[in-house]
Amino acid sequence: MKTTESPGRPEIVRRATDLVDLIRKHAAWQEENRVLHEEVLEGVADAGLLKLRVPARYGGHEADMGTVVEVISELSRGDGSLGWVFNAWMNGCWLVGLLPDEAQDEIFADPKGVGIGLSVSPGGTARPTAGGVVLNGRWPFCSGVLHGPWFVHSAVLVGEDGGRSPVMVTVPASDLGVVDDWHTAGLRATGSVTTVAEDLFVPDARVLPMVPLLAEGRHRSRLNADSPVWQAPFSPAASAVGSAPALGVAQAAWDVFFERLPERRITFTRYERQTDAPLTHHQVAEAAMKIDEAGFHVRRVARRVDAKTAAGESWTAAERAMSRLDMGAATQLAKEAVDVLKTASGGSSIYADAPIQRIERDVLAINLHGVLHPNTNMELYGRVRCGLEPNTDLL
Incomplete structure (x- = not known):
């Protein structure tokens, strides 16, 4: 093309x-x-x-x-x-x-581009058959499956000898059954429903073994082999991408706080304008600092991915773990910034039409994600820096 x-x-x-x-x-x-x-x-x-x-x-x-x-x-x-x-x-x-x-x-046939959803939880099994695999399983948290034509699922490939290895399989979203169970407190509009596959044939060309990809950086494309985009390791690249939503949500909290600020007073005090209160000045400065720090971590992992792939450099375990650390730190700092601004927004912010209450629930949902969870990523980085083996395959 x-x-x-x-x-x-x-x-x-x-x-x-x-x-x-x-x-x-x-x-x-x-x-x-x-x-x-x-x-x-x-x-x-x-x-x-x-x-x-x-x-x-x-x-x-x-x-x-x-x-x-x-x-x-x-x-x-x-x-x-x-x-x-x-x-x-x-x-x-x-x-x-x-x-x-x-x-x-x-x-990639659509000239406008394509939305390809992703689930990293290996909720299914793939069994070899002539020309591909047969996929069966049930996967929760399928972000993007309702909004795009394709979806990438994680599964366990079960060989004829009983051996098991992780694979990614790409399927048309329309081939998946949908369980409408996405009734959540946050990130509600993602439509991250559960999906089901029953004896779904997936051709070999849409099956990607994960061990060679994660451990050795090998993949199956010939024409993308020299592109820096596809030379980055999976986990650092995913850490950069995954850290960015929390930063944007924190910036949204900043925006909506200042939209309401000129009209607000502090109830049961003599402050007719919230902007005059020293407490407000402290809260604004604290939120700004945390948003800036979250942005530092998002951009640091992105810069490292770009720089190391452009230079063709390999990644140490500590560098990979630091990418996860950056993702966890950005996620946590964004949540802390939103909490400061929500607290400063007063009782009227609890109404359903106040955007900051949705923002607060969204950033909490992001913090609870298994891969982004700050505690998990802090522990992982600490383990590696203490000379221990990482306790995850997503590194």
């Missing part, structure tokens, strides 16, 4: 910024209906954002990680649910870019 010139980082990030007002207009509807609004999805596609991690030969941007995290942060500033789904899509696109090129020809 024809390769088109991709926009530079300021332009593509500006396109994401330009969507923030549209996204916020639909945020309450999205939360109530537990899906993303069609106008929001069309806006993202029309802005070319779905092409960020699509190979250039399909008209994609093959954007660097620094660009990707800034775009995710801006979309999350509009609505955390959109930012979370977009984060899943970027990881899904990246994984599809590791498949054999003939599989990519089918999946």
Whole structure:
């Protein structure tokens, strides 16, 4: 396919910024209906954002990680649910870019780009058959499955000899059964429902063995082999992408706090204007510091991914663990910033039409995610720095 010139980082990030007002207009509807609004999805596609991690030969941007995290942060500033789904899509696109090129020809066919959801929980089994595998299983937390045509599932490949190994399988979203169980406190509009596969045939070209990918960086694409995008290790790349939604949600809390601030007083005090209170000054400074620190961690892991892949450098276990640390730290700091601003917003902020209450629930949901959880990532980094083996395969 024809390769088109991709926009530079300021332009593509500006396109994401330009969507923030549209996204916020639909945020309450999205939360109530537990899906993303069609106008929001069309806006993202029309802005070319779905092409960020699509190979250039399909008209994609093959954007660097620094660009990707800034775009995710801006979309999350509009609505955390959109930012979370977009984060899943970027990881899904990246994984599809590791498949054999003939599989990519089918999946990346749409010139506007494609939303490819992702679930990292190995909730199913894949058994070899002629030409591929037969997939069975049940997977919760399937972010993006309701909003895009393709989905990447984790599964355990069970060999004829009884051996078991992890694989990623890419399937049409329409081939999966859906259990409408996404009734949650936060990130409601992600529509991260449970999906089911029953004797679903998946051709070999859409099956990706994970051990060679995680341990050795080997994948199955010939045409993407020299691209820096697909030379990055999975865990550091996913850590950069996964850290960005929390930053954007914290920035959203900052925005909505200052939108309400000029009209607010502090009830049962003599402060007719909240802006005059020294306490407010302290709260604003504390929130700003935490948001800046969260941004530091998001951008540090993104810069490291870009720099090391461009230089062709290998990754030490400590560097990989630090990527997870950055993700956990950014997630925690964003939550702390939102908590400060929510506390400063007063009792009126508990009404359902106050955006900050949705923001608070979204950032809490992000912090509870198994891979992003700050405590888990702190422990992992500490283990590695103390000379112990990591207690996870996602490194």
